[in-house]
Amino acid sequence: MTSIVDTDFGEILLRENSRARGFTFRVREGQMVVTLPPRCTERELRESIERMRPKLLKLWKKAAKSPTNQRQRRHIDWNFRLESEDITIDLQPDATLRDGKFRLTKDRGHVTLVGPADYDFDGEGVQAWLEKVITEQIRSYARGILPARLRELSAQYNLPFGSVSVNAARGRWGSCGIHLQRGETLVDHTSPYVIHLSLFTLLLPHHLQRFILLHELTHTLEMNHSPRFHAKLDNMLGGTEKDCIREMRHYTTSIFHFVGAETGAGESSEDDF
Numbered sequence: 001m002t003s004i005v006d007t008d009f010g011e012i013l014l015r016e017n018s019r020a021r022g023f024t025f026r027v028r029e030g031q032m033v034v035t036l037p038p039r040c041t042e043r044e045l046r047e048s049i050e051r052m053r054p055k056l057l058k059l060w061k062k063a064a065k066s067p068t069n070q071r072q073r074r075h076i077d078w079n080f081r082l083e084s085e086d087i088t089i090d091l092q093p094d095a096t097l098r099d100g101k102f103r104l105t106k107d108r109g110h111v112t113l114v115g116p117a118d119y120d121f122d123g124e125g126v127q128a129w130l131e132k133v134i135t136e137q138i139r140s141y142a143r144g145i146l147p148a149r150l151r152e153l154s155a156q157y158n159l160p161f162g163s164v165s166v167n168a169a170r171g172r173w174g175s176c177g178i179h180l181q182r183g184e185t186l187v188d189h190t191s192p193y194v195i196h197l198s199l200f201t202l203l204l205p206h207h208l209q210r211f212i213l214l215h216e217l218t219h220t221l222e223m224n225h226s227p228r229f230h231a232k233l234d235n236m237l238g239g240t241e242k243d244c245i246r247e248m249r250h251y252t253t254s255i256f257h258f259v260g261a262e263t264g265a266g267e268s269s270e271d272d273f
Contacts, residue, residue: 002167004042015036018038032060077121082134084203087202087203088109090110094116101116134255138255142166157217163194165194166198170198175196176220198253200255211241
């Protein structure tokens with residue numbers, strides 16, 4: 001369980017912390033984030049949200065006034081258009097549709113949500129639902145593209161890994177570890193390394209995707225961010241690692257940073273990769 005959807009707060013991101021004894025609610029980049037203890041259930045979380053809803057609504061409204069949150073949250077309507085080198089997603093009205101439902105069309109990386117021309121985008125839960133639909137489309141393409149690119153780089157630089165997964169992580173673009181999560185299987189039984197990639201990595205330009213993938217593969221050699229780690233990564237990147245890090249500071253893991261001409265406004269650090 002990495003997220004849940006709420007009618008007031010949209011998609012709520014979940015962060016498990018082994019030291020947490022209860023639920024901690026924060027608003028980051030226009031999104032509700034909950035830190036929770038291990039093994040808690042969705043029912044327990046939702047019950048806590050209901051008990052705290054008045055206080056959470058005040059927190060939500062206060063955060064909405066923040067210039068950062070105002071800049072990063074976006075409204076999905078007929079003007080929405082997400083563009084990247086691998087996928088384009090937009091919405092199109094169709095006056096002939098009368099059942100209030102959307103249709104999904106796909107054509108070589110172009111995804112279009114077609115809906116009734118009079119659709120109410122401000123209806124209860126609509127924005128959260130649309131964001132979830134769009135995110136799932138990105139996830140679908142990411143699962144088909146990112147692992148294949150990772151395998152190509154793995155073979156090119158002789159950096160084997162055990163398995164790869166694509167998730168909806170927003171705190172970082174990728175990670176490399178040696179533990180399997182439930183449902184994962186080893187691709188290369190000679191390597192214990194497990195690489196996790198955020199689906200939002202697919203929205204980056206190709207040269208930055210390559211940077212993220214090589215960053216995680218380099219961790220199969222150095223499980224740290226030591227000078228030796230950076231020297232190896234920089235060598236594979238042809239001496240452009242610092243340039244990539246600077247460029248990455250203009251991107252965050254949110255679909256709204258890839259809408260229209262406004263591509264990124266937040267900041268990342270190299271440890272977030």
